[in-house]
Amino acid sequence: MKKLFGMLVLVGILCCSCSAASTGKELQSVESPFELEHGYCILQDDTKAAFIDAYMEPGASKTGATYYYYDEDDNLQMELYYDFTANHGCGIRYHYDEDYVEMKGFVLGECKSESFQKEDADTIRTIDSIVEQDDWVQVKNCDEAYEYDEAGRVTSYVVFGSARTVEMEDYGEFEWLTSTKIEYWENGSVKKKAFTRNWGIWGQIGQVYSQYFDEEERLIYDIGYASPGYYENYYVYEDDSDIPAYAIGCDETQMINPPEICIYSEK
Numbered sequence: 001m002k003k004l005f006g007m008l009v010l011v012g013i014l015c016c017s018c019s020a021a022s023t024g025k026e027l028q029s030v031e032s033p034f035e036l037e038h039g040y041c042i043l044q045d046d047t048k049a050a051f052i053d054a055y056m057e058p059g060a061s062k063t064g065a066t067y068y069y070y071d072e073d074d075n076l077q078m079e080l081y082y083d084f085t086a087n088h089g090c091g092i093r094y095h096y097d098e099d100y101v102e103m104k105g106f107v108l109g110e111c112k113s114e115s116f117q118k119e120d121a122d123t124i125r126t127i128d129s130i131v132e133q134d135d136w137v138q139v140k141n142c143d144e145a146y147e148y149d150e151a152g153r154v155t156s157y158v159v160f161g162s163a164r165t166v167e168m169e170d171y172g173e174f175e176w177l178t179s180t181k182i183e184y185w186e187n188g189s190v191k192k193k194a195f196t197r198n199w200g201i202w203g204q205i206g207q208v209y210s211q212y213f214d215e216e217e218r219l220i221y222d223i224g225y226a227s228p229g230y231y232e233n234y235y236v237y238e239d240d241s242d243i244p245a246y247a248i249g250c251d252e253t254q255m256i257n258p259p260e261i262c263i264y265s266e267k
Helices: 024-028 048-055 127-133
Strands: 040-043 067-070 076-083 088-096 101-108 110-115 137-148 154-165 175-184 190-197 205-213 219-226 229-236 246-251 260-265
Touching: 040 048, 048 088, 048 101, 067 229, 076 229, 088 246, 127 137, 127 175
Parallel strands: 110 260
Antiparallel strands: 040 101, 067 076, 076 088, 088 101, 137 154, 154 175, 175 190, 190 205, 205 219, 219 229, 229 246, 246 260
């Protein structure tokens, strides 16, 4: 199979229907030795195969995942198993420590449908665009700084300035407001874009957000902060489309939000 940054190509045909998707509650009724909390559980080496077979079908663990996603260091980050006929699936998220690998199993159930808001990989969320979107924040005396590599591509965007919210009477001190860091593949396409904003001004929702792209600049997965933890989305494409067919959303740390499937339209 052709390997892309962050994943291997899909085996099967997408035919998921939101109306036919099982709910998390229904999936937990499957006979298995696993207790799910909001659709998640912690696995061990000797329970991984049993978990996959319990929520897919016997032998699915030996057949292999539908998708494999890899991190920046080429470590296996997530395995996705999905039955497109029966509209159910599961996955395993890997977390690496120096001498330990944690495996977090999750069962997919909830399904929603919405349009995909495509953002070009090289788009910079400038301070003007941020304030235009978040009109409850005002800024002044901004100092914007760009850094470039030898090819003339932007590698860093940093803003310092004074800001206030609608609840503040005066502008705060001159301080760091927002940053964007960009990394590139050898072919010049964007590989990673990391965005951060000052939590003291914008709060704790969506202020840390990283996107990871393949060499064709298709978004493969992203990680964002959603108090009290991080939330991830893994994207799946059909054929050569630059719009994902669907995404798998997972709670990356707290296991509070149940995993879900999002079906995308191009509009």
